[in-house]
Amino acid sequence: xxxxxxxxxxxxxxxxxxxxxxxxxxxxxxxxxxxxxxxxxxxxxxxxxxxxxxxxxxxxxxxxxxxxxxxxxxxxxxxxxxxxxxxxxxxxxxxxxxxxxxxxxxxxxxxxxxxxxx
Numbered sequence: 001x002x003x004x005x006x007x008x009x010x011x012x013x014x015x016x017x018x019x020x021x022x023x024x025x026x027x028x029x030x031x032x033x034x035x036x037x038x039x040x041x042x043x044x045x046x047x048x049x050x051x052x053x054x055x056x057x058x059x060x061x062x063x064x065x066x067x068x069x070x071x072x073x074x075x076x077x078x079x080x081x082x083x084x085x086x087x088x089x090x091x092x093x094x095x096x097x098x099x100x101x102x103x104x105x106x107x108x109x110x111x112x113x114x115x116x117x118x
Contacts, residue, residue: 009084024055061101
């Protein structure tokens with residue numbers, strides 16, 4: 001069996017190959033970032049709306065250990081899967097410019113499309 005590219009905090013394996021046929025939205029957040037808290041309900045609504053058509057994945061900008069990360073997810077009320085590892089390198093996301101940061105990976109496109117909000 002193949003090795004997953006990543007795992008979410010629930011321990012579910014993520015295979016990017018299976019996601020690449022559809023757009024992938026990667027949302028970077030941190031619990032100390034006030035705008036991130038405001039964006040979570042919007043991202044949750046978007047996730048529920050596009051489930052199955054668009055992959056929505058969260059990434060904690062602080063690379064917290066799993067136990068802390070699960071607490072932050074719960075505290076912030078995040079519904080969408082949050083990855084334990086940052087897949088930035090795989091998708092050519094060089095750095096987090098500001099938070100929250102949402103990156104859209106288009107199918108068959110190797111370069112990410114950055115969407116930063118002030």
